[in-house]
Amino acid sequence: MRARLTGELMARCWRAERALTLLVLACMAVGTVAFAGLGLASKTVVDAAVEGDLRLLVLAAVVTAVAYVVDWVVDDVGFTMRMHVVERVAQTDVEPEVMRACTDVDEIDHLERTDFLDRITAVRGRAWAVVDSAWSVVEAAALVLRLALTVALLGSVSPWLLLLVPCAGVQLVLDAAGRRRSTAAEIATSEDQRLQRHLFELCTSPATSKEIRVAGAEDELVARQQATALGVVHARARALLTAAALSTAGWAVFAAGFTAALALVVRSAGQPGGSLGDVVLAVAVGSQLRSVVQQAVGRASDAGGYGRIVEPYLWLRAFAAERLAGQVATAAPPTALTEAITLEHLAFTYPGAARPAVDDVSVTIPAGTVVAVVGEYGSGKTTLVKLLTKLYRPDTGRITVDGTDLAEIGTPGWRAVTSAAFQDFGRYQTTFDEAVGLGDPARMASREAVDAAVAAADAGALRSRLPAAGASLLGSRFDGTELSEGQWQKVALARACMRTRPLLFVLDEPTASLDAPSEHEIFARYMERSRRLARDCGAVTVIVSHRFSTVAGADLILVMEHGRLVEHGTHPDLLARPGGGVYAELFGIQATAYADS
16 A cells, blocks of 8 residues: 555656656755765775875866765765655645545544544645655665665675664664654544644634633633643654664664774785775765665654554545445435425434434425424524435435435535535635625626625625725735624625525525524525525525524424424414423523513
8 A cells, every 4th residue: 555655656657747757756866876886986086195106196086086076976965856756745735635524524523533633643744754755765765775886885795794784773673663653642642632732723813712712711811721742742752762762772773783894904905815995985885875775764664653644644534435435325415495305204313422413304395385494592493404414314204305215315415505504604814705605606706696696695795895806815814804603694694695596595594693584684684595495496595593583484393392393384373282392491591581581
């Protein structure tokens, strides 16, 4: 798997930056030759000096200088160009691939799984390491070749110097053992690292800073962040110290072997066939052997150390591939609803939850219906609309659209005829018009489409008050205009209006951040829009709200309690139920509360 990934990544580098990739590889080859030439030229300098051969001495000295400069220059140029290629492929290939592992899967349940989030944490901001892992393998191979040339040079001086090879092997084995411990510690502490980052973001985010300050919770959160971060640091430090101890032991073995071998070479220098140049070559190349081994171990260490990034990256790719392979639904959605959307014994449980979020829900929603879903917090309202929008896959039961199982309808096709504004809406920090237009990317460049969506959400006044109107950058992160919660929600509502003929129109707590007059105006507009959509294409509008007074005009009201559909009907029918009911009770409680206020 790793070998195949290395080949794939190198092919990506070749396609993205062919000339620079070739240059880096050439630098590696030239550096290897220059290194060997440097050792031989150094030996020749000494022997020529001893023998008094001035011409050979000058020539060897020039070769030595040139080889040294070439070795230094190609290493520097190769490193600089390699980092450019790595960053280029990381940003334009690998990061988008990681993003698609999150976005291309139909459902969103993986974004709530700790094993998935741990891998995202490991890879986030480190796409360059994935690409460099391939280069580390290539460079390690080049360094192994350089090491082989070094061994050949040492063997030409004395066979005893070949004893350095197993000494270097001991170093490699011990270093690899240390890397494995570091990688294991990195993965084991990923969840804690994600927690400490979350605590950091809580304290530094404008959205949460007000509540934290009023509650006086900053010291508690900072203390927890410090404790969690220290746990991560200590666990990883222990692994790094173990790795350092193993590496030190390996280098000690190499140093002992080098000292013994060098003593034998010095002893043989005075014997027939030996020369002072042999001693210089042994010292120069032997010391270079340490450098070459260190570089080879370093790049091999990088290749192995990148395992803590590469393994999560491969896991994410495999996960996305498996889930995408299971997305085989290809049926097209209808162009208009003529019958109904039907829920049949629908059930869904979140991983690790003690009870279902939606439990055995069955109901028929006729085409053209405005349906309201009400209930207390945690009753399953939002989960129900996420099942309707295919963000979750039901555990049991099914949803049919004009008789066709929703599971058989291709998700992209279904999403293309769906519009939604969720209570946890996105705050797109781009221009106002783009933040609205992203509700239908195919039409976001259309000024008429954006204007119509803005008008539908009653967001025209908000846009006109911005410094550059629709061209104004939103959000403070990139020095734009910060909006209030209610203003952000209006942008989200306008975004949900970009599609003009959705078959399913979902509003999940669409006015939770708006004041009462704005809420009334918005609901009046959306009820009018829903009626028009019903006439045009039989669209079903689903409104999720905890404010019962705003949904009284719906054609059908679904009352959820503990994940179950306990009542359904029109507002008058539900209020007129003999002996009352859940809806009547909750409606009465809210009416009394508003009257008292």
